[in-house]
Each structure stands twice: as structure tokens, then as C-alpha cells.
Amino acid sequence: xxxxxxxxxxxxxxxxxxxxxxxxxxxxxxxxxxxxxxxxxxxxxxxxxxxxxxxxxxxxxxxxxxxxxxxxxxxxxxxxxxxxxxxxxxxxxxxxxxxxxxxxxxxxxxxxxxxxxxxxxxxxxxxxxxxxxxxxxxxxxxxxxxxxxxxxxxxxxxxxxxxxxxxxxxxxxxxxxxxxxxxxxxxxxxxxxxxxxxxxxxxxxxxxxxxxxxxxxxxxxxxxxxxxxxxxxxxxxxxxx
Amino acid sequence: xxxxxxxxxxxxxxxxxxxxxxxxxxxxxxxxxxxxxxxxxxxxxxxxxxxxxxxxxxxxxxxxxxxxxxxxxxxxxxxxxxxxxxxxxxxxxxxxxxxxxxxxxxxxxxxxxxxxxxxxxxxxxxxxxxxxxxxxxxxxxxxxxxxxxxxxxxxxxxxxxxxxxxxxxxxxxxxxxxxxxxxxxxxxxxxxxxxxxxxxxxxxxxxxxxxxxxxxxxxxxxxxxxxxxxxxxxxxxxxxxxxxxxxxxxxxxxxxxxxxxxxxxxxxxxxxxxxxxxxxxxxxxxxxxxxxx
Ligand SMILES: Nc1ncnc2c1ncn2[C@@H]1O[C@H](COP(=O)(O)OP(=O)(O)OP(=O)(O)O)[C@@H](O)[C@H]1O
Ligand SMILES: [Mg+2]
Numbered sequence: 001x002x003x004x005x006x007x008x009x010x011x012x013x014x015x016x017x018x019x020x021x022x023x024x025x026x027x028x029x030x031x032x033x034x035x036x037x038x039x040x041x042x043x044x045x046x047x048x049x050x051x052x053x054x055x056x057x058x059x060x061x062x063x064x065x066x067x068x069x070x071x072x073x074x075x076x077x078x079x080x081x082x083x084x085x086x087x088x089x090x091x092x093x094x095x096x097x098x099x100x101x102x103x104x105x106x107x108x109x110x111x112x113x114x115x116x117x118x119x120x121x122x123x124x125x126x127x128x129x130x131x132x133x134x135x136x137x138x139x140x141x142x143x144x145x146x147x148x149x150x151x152x153x154x155x156x157x158x159x160x161x162x163x164x165x166x167x168x169x170x171x172x173x174x175x176x177x178x179x180x181x182x183x184x185x186x187x188x189x190x191x192x193x194x195x196x197x198x199x200x201x202x203x204x205x206x207x208x209x210x211x212x213x214x215x216x217x218x219x220x221x222x223x224x225x226x227x228x229x230x231x232x233x234x235x236x237x238x239x240x241x
Numbered sequence: 242x243x244x245x246x247x248x249x250x251x252x253x254x255x256x257x258x259x260x261x262x263x264x265x266x267x268x269x270x271x272x273x274x275x276x277x278x279x280x281x282x283x284x285x286x287x288x289x290x291x292x293x294x295x296x297x298x299x300x301x302x303x304x305x306x307x308x309x310x311x312x313x314x315x316x317x318x319x320x321x322x323x324x325x326x327x328x329x330x331x332x333x334x335x336x337x338x339x340x341x342x343x344x345x346x347x348x349x350x351x352x353x354x355x356x357x358x359x360x361x362x363x364x365x366x367x368x369x370x371x372x373x374x375x376x377x378x379x380x381x382x383x384x385x386x387x388x389x390x391x392x393x394x395x396x397x398x399x400x401x402x403x404x405x406x407x408x409x410x411x412x413x414x415x416x417x418x419x420x421x422x423x424x425x426x427x428x429x430x431x432x433x434x435x436x437x438x439x440x441x442x443x444x445x446x447x448x449x450x451x452x453x454x455x456x457x458x459x460x461x462x463x464x465x466x467x468x469x470x471x472x473x474x475x476x477x478x479x480x481x482x483x484x485x486x487x488x489x490x491x492x493x494x495x496x497x498x499x500x501x502x503x504x505x506x507x508x509x510x511x512x513x514x515x516x517x518x519x520x521x522x523x524x525x526x527x528x529x530x531x532x533x534x
Contacts, residue, residue, distance in 0.1 A: 048444070078446035088441050105447040149445070 001026050002047065002157065002188070007056030009042055009212075016042035018212035020056070024190065026156075029183045031199045032192045033223055034209035040192045043209070044159055048080060049073050061156055078106055081150030081158040081187075085165035087142045089134040095121065095145050096130040102149045116152060124148045124178060140171035144178065151182055158182060160191040164198065172198065196223035248455030250462075260459070263427040264467050267519065270416045270423075271471035271512060277409045278508055279479055286499050288402040298376050299389045300362040306384035311362055314382055318364045321378075323371035330361045346487065359386065417519065424460050424523025432456060432528055439531055449532045456524040464520030468512035476505045 002024040009016035017039045024030050032040050045051045046058055049065055058065040061079065068076060089098050096117055103113045121127050124144040126137075134142050143163060150158055160179065164172035176198055183189045193199060199206060199222060206221030207214060302311060311329055319327045330338075335358040340347045364379065366372050376390040432439070442452050479501060487498045 074446045074448045074451075076446075077444060082444050088437070088444075090438055090441065101442075102445045105442060105445050105451060153446075 001059075001061055002190070003057075003059045004043075004046075005057045005059075007046065007053045007058060009039075009046060009051065009053045015039070015212040016051075017046070017053070017209075020209075020212070020214055022207060022214060022217070024188060026061075026188055027183070027186055029180070029189045029202075029204045030191070031202070031204055031206045031221075031223075032190060032209065033194070033199060033206060034215075037211075038209045039212045040209060041161060042212075044082075044161055044190075044192065047157075047159065048082065049076060078153055079156050081147075081153070081155035083143070083146050083150050083158070083160040083163045085162040087134070087139075087146045087166075089142055089145055089149075091134050094131050094133055095126060095137070098134065098145055099149045099152050102152050106153060108153075120148045120152045121145075123151075123181075138171075139167055140174060143167065143171075143175055147175070147178060147182070151187065155187065157188045157190065160189070162192055162194065164193065164195055169197075176202065199223040246458055248458065250458075251455075259427050259430055260463055263423050263463050264470070266423050267420050267463065267467035267516075268471045268474075270420050271467055271515070272474060274413055274416050274515075275471055275475035275508060275512070276478075277413055278511065279475070279482070279504065281406055281409045282499050282504060282507075284402045284405055288399055296366050296372055298364045298366070298372065298379055300364065300379050300382065300385045301359045301387045301389070302361060303384055303386045304359065306360070310384050311360065314362055314384060317382070318362075318375070318379075321375065323366050323375055324364055325367040326365040328363045328365075330363055332356050332358045332360050335359075335361065417515065420519045421522045421526060424463055424520055425527035427463065428456050428460050428524040429527040431459065432531055436531065452532065453525065453528055456528055457521055460520035460522075460524030461517050462520065464516030464518070464523075465513060466516075468509075468516030472505070472509045472512045475508060476501075479504060 002022070004020050004022045007020045008018050010018075020039075020043070032043060034040055042051070046053055047060065047065065049068060053066060056066070060076065063072075063076065063079075065076060090101070093101065099120060100113045100117050103116065108116075118127065118130065121130055124147050126141055126144045126148070129137055129141060129145075134145065137145065143166075147158075147163075158179070163179070164175055167175060172195065179189055179191065180202075203220045206216070206218050206223070208216035208221075208224070300314065302314075306314075308329075315327045315329060318324050333356070336350070336356050339358070340350055343350060362385075364375060366375050372390065376388060379385060379388045379390075439452055483498050483501050
């Protein structure tokens with residue numbers, strides 16, 4: 001369970017998030033949408049405690065993120081898997097090592113590393129590439145490896161910031177099916193995306209943010225309502241006045 | 242732990258040129274530092290033995306003074322409340338003591354045809370402040386040829402050694418700081434090269450100490466290698482110094498150099514400790530910016 005309560009984050013005069021209150025239940029699948037600069041990445045960085053809110057509170061599975069000390073950050077992040085648009089794999093490590101390294105970091109014993117890494121690689125469908133380097137893989141395969149790394153320690157939440165942004169539509173859909181599958185295994189998934197067709201076809205919960213505020217939250221929503229776009233332009237106009 | 246050591250070795254290998262360069266400069270710094278170390282330790286030693294001479298007044302007896310007269314003299318001092326102890330040192334015993342002090346260089350004394358040392362009475366005062374008064378009495382004593390009592394000399398010597406010690410400490414401190422900067426710059430290069438990896442490690446939930454581990458290992462490795470090389474070189478230099486300077490020092494100041502084995506084993510301990518701390522501090526300093534979450 002992820003709870004944001006009246007969260008405000010500003011960067012100097014820039015607004016990141018403004019008075020945002022959102023609750024995401026366990027095992028939910030949520031799309032976070034909105035125009036560029038709306039505050040989506042800010043939302044994610046706050047959850048990972050990369051940045052601190054100016055006011056408000058965030059709890060993740062009962063842990064109050066906002067009052068966590070710096071020493072608690074590693075533990076917090078171990079309960080969250082993260083996937084990015086640019087994969088962020090280590091080029092000089094093999095696929096296997098890229099995943100096993102996430103387990104070594106949390107001091108898993110070598111035996112469980114040897115057992116679990118192949119399992120998760122087969123779950124994401126890149127078993128045959130275990131000893132290849134990221135540079136030898138297609139973009140879709142790289143993102144699968146990144147997902148494997150994010151889920152290998154069984155996080156409660158998987159966060160994906162535009163995971164399909166660098167992929168062609170077919171590959172993007174393959175990744176979406178994979179994320180759906182992971183969600184069915186009981187992991188809460190929060191995905192930031194600009195891919196209208198994906199959001200529309202998946203029929204999941206959609207939270208739309210604009211200029212730091214939640215403008216729409218639908219249980220089974222679509223990417224963008226027409227009036228939102230117009231109101232945004234209109235809003236910009238009135239701000240000028 | 243195992244992960245850290247493996248990574249540290251890999252990093253050192255990958256960053257070989259830079260690592261070798263910092264090993265080289267830190268070795269050079271430690272060499273200078275080692276020379277100061279030798280200086281300070283030996284000056285300390287000289288000052289210590291000078292201090293011991295300070296509360297001791299030696300009465301060199303005339304050749305005509307026999308043991309009975311010497312006992313008279315000793316009696317006159319032992320009743321004084323300022324005096325802690327009075328003893329008699331025969332010329333034979335004095336020579337023997339000298340031989341012991343010279344150690345394996347004692348053959349130098351073999352060239353002497355006859356014993357030039359006189360019989361003496363040694364008066365030891367309990368408080369340094371009383372030494373002057375007791376010395377005055379000793380000087381006036383019949384049957385005494387001369388006394389040795391180096392108050393002014395010792396005072397001056399102590400002042401000089403204090404000054405040298407403080408100066409050397411300042412230099413040593415400055416050199417240590419320079420070494421930390423050298424190591425931290427080397428490590429910073431590795432850190433920069435692996436900035437991406439570090440940020441990924443942070444996302445996956447690595448603790449700061451886990452991330453630091455390999456870099457710490459690299460820094461400590463650089464420190465230990467430098468310490469080992471420079472301690473070895475200093476040992477060679479000191480061996481030579483003991484050979485060449487040692488006997489002269491004994492003749493001029495009647496104080497020996499600090500024994501080789503003792504000095505080198507201490508130096509090695511100090512250097513290893515310094516190397517480890519220089520390496521550790523250097524890597525921690527260089528990583529501060531990258532771990533400020
Ligand atoms: N480090 C920063 N310093 C100053 N302003 C920032 C910083 N990070 C974000 N912002 C501002 O905060 C607002 C929200 O940024 P955020 O990165 O959350 O947007 P986003 O929704 O992720 O956009 P995009 O879809 O382009 O990734 C923007 O106006 C941005 O300029
Ligand atoms: Mg963003």
C-alpha cells in the first residue's frame with residue numbers, strides 16, 4: 001500500500017508536486033500520465049527518497065518514507081524495484097552478472113544467487129542470453145534484463161518510468177505483458193508512460209498529473225481526456241492574465 | 242566483504258597507471274616522512290639519555306684517590322637528603338659499560354692501549370632542581386679531579402630537540418594531508434568512471450558502506466603497497482646510517498642511535514597504519530559527493 005498525503009515538492013520556484021494525495025492499494029496496476037514536466041518523475045523520486053517533500057507524508061507498506069533516516073534508505077529501496085526508459089544496465093557485466101549483482105548487494109548467499117538468477121531470467125524470457133553482454137542484446141531484451149534485476153529480490157512495488165519509451169510498439173507490448181504477469185504474481189506496479197494506446201488498451205487505473213496536481217484518477221481509465229488538453233491550454237492562458 | 246576485495250583488485254588492475262602513479266607519489270612522501278621519523282625518534286633518544294645524565298653528577302676521581310677515600314666521599318653525599326643514590330664506578334667497570342654501549346662496534350675500543358677512563362663516584366639526586374647545589378659541593382670536594390654536570394647543555398639541548406620535534410610533526414602532518422589528497426584524486430577517477438554503476442547500486446538498495454567497499458579497498462591497497470615499499474627503503478637507509486653515523490654519535494654525545502630492529506619494526510607499524518588510514522581517508526573523501534543521499 002502506497003499512500004501520499006498532501007505532498008508538496010517545489011524546486012525553488014518550480015513546482016514538482018502540489019498538495020498531492022493518492023492511495024495505491026497492494027497488487028494494484030497504476031498508470032501515471034501527464035504532460036512533460038507535470039511531476040511524474042518527482043512522484044517517483046519522492047517514493048525512493050531521492051528527494052524530500054516540502055510538506056506532506058508518504059508511507060509505503062506501513063513504513064513512513066518521509067521520516068525515514070538516511071540509514072533506512074537502502075532497506076526502503078530493496079522493497080521497491082525500479083525500471084527506467086534507458087535500461088541502466090552495466091555494459092561490462094554479463095546479463096547474469098547484471099542481475100546477480102542486485103542480489104549480492106543485499107548479501108544473498110552465492111547458492112541462492114545461482115538458483116534464483118536463472119529462474120528470474122527465464123521468467124522474463126532471456127534465459128538464452130545469460131552470458132551475453134547488454135551491448136549484444138536488442139532494446140527489448142535489455143529492458144527484460146532490467147526488469148529481471150528489478151524483481152529478483154521480490155520487491156513489493158515495481159516502479160517503471162517510461163519503460164517502453166525506447167521500444168518499438170510490438171516490443172513495447174511484450175514488455176507490457178511481462179509487467180502484467182509480474183503484477184499478477186502479487187507485485188504492485190506503478191508505471192509512468194506517454195504511450196496512449198497502451199494505457200487505453202490495458203484498462204487499468206489511471207492517475208493523471210498536470211503541473212504538480214492530480215487532475216484525474218480513474219479506476220479503469222484512458223490516457224487523456226479531450227477537455228484536459230483544452231483546460232491545460234486554457235489554464236496556461238489564464239495564468240498569463 | 243568478498244565482493245569488495247574482488248572489486249578492489251579489479252579496479253586496481255583497471256586503473257593501473259593511475260594507481261601506480263599514486264603508489265609512487267605516496268611512497269616518495271612516506272620516504273621523506275620516514276627520514277623525519279628517524280630524526281625525531283633519535284633526537285628523542287638523545288634527549289632521554291641527556292635527561293638521565295641531568296640528575297646524575299659524576300665525580301671523576303684523581304688517580305691518587307684510593308677506594309677508602311672514595312668511600313669517605315660517598316658517605317658525605319649519602320647523608321644529604323637531596324641525594325637518592327650514590328655509587329662507585331671503577332675504571333674497569335666504566336670501560337665495560339662503554340663496550341656495551343658500542344655493541345657490535347666495540348672493536349673500536351680495542352685500539353686503545355690503556356684505559357683512559359678514571360674511577361668515579363656517581364651521585365644521583367632525586368629532584369633535578371637540587372642538582373646545582375649538590376654539584377657545587379662536589380666540585381669543592383677533595384680528591385675529585387673534575388665533575389660532569391651538564392645543566393645548561395641539557396637545557397639547551399632539550400629546547401632544540403623540542404623545536405625540532407614540533408617542526409618535524411608539522412611537516413609530517415602536512416605530508417599526510419598531501420597523501421590523502423593524492424589518493425582521493427586517484428580514487429575520484431575510478432569513482433567517476435563508475436558513477437553510473439554507483440547510482441544503479443543505490444537504486445537497488447546498496448548501503449553506502451557496500452558501495453564504498455571496493456573503493457576503500459583500492460585506497461587501502463595503494464596505502465599498504467606504498468607503506469611496504471617505503472618502509473623497506475627506509476630500512477636500507479637506516480642500516481647505512483647506523484653504520485656510518487652511529488659510532489660518531491656515541492663519541493660526541495655518548496648516546497647511541499635507536500637500535501635498527503626496534504626502529505624499523507616500529508616504523509613498519511607506523512607506516513602500515515598510516516598507509517591504511519591515508520588510503521581509507523582518501524577514498525572516503527573522494528566519495529563524499531557521490532553518496533550524499
Ligand atoms: N532538480 C530539479 N531542479 C529544478 N527543477 C526541477 C528539478 N527536477 C524537476 N524539476 C521541475 O519540476 C517539474 C516536474 O518535473 P518532473 O521531472 O517530475 O516531470 P515529469 O512529469 O517527469 O516530466 P517528463 O515527462 O518530461 O519526464 C518540472 O517543471 C521540472 O522543471
Ligand atoms: Mg520524468
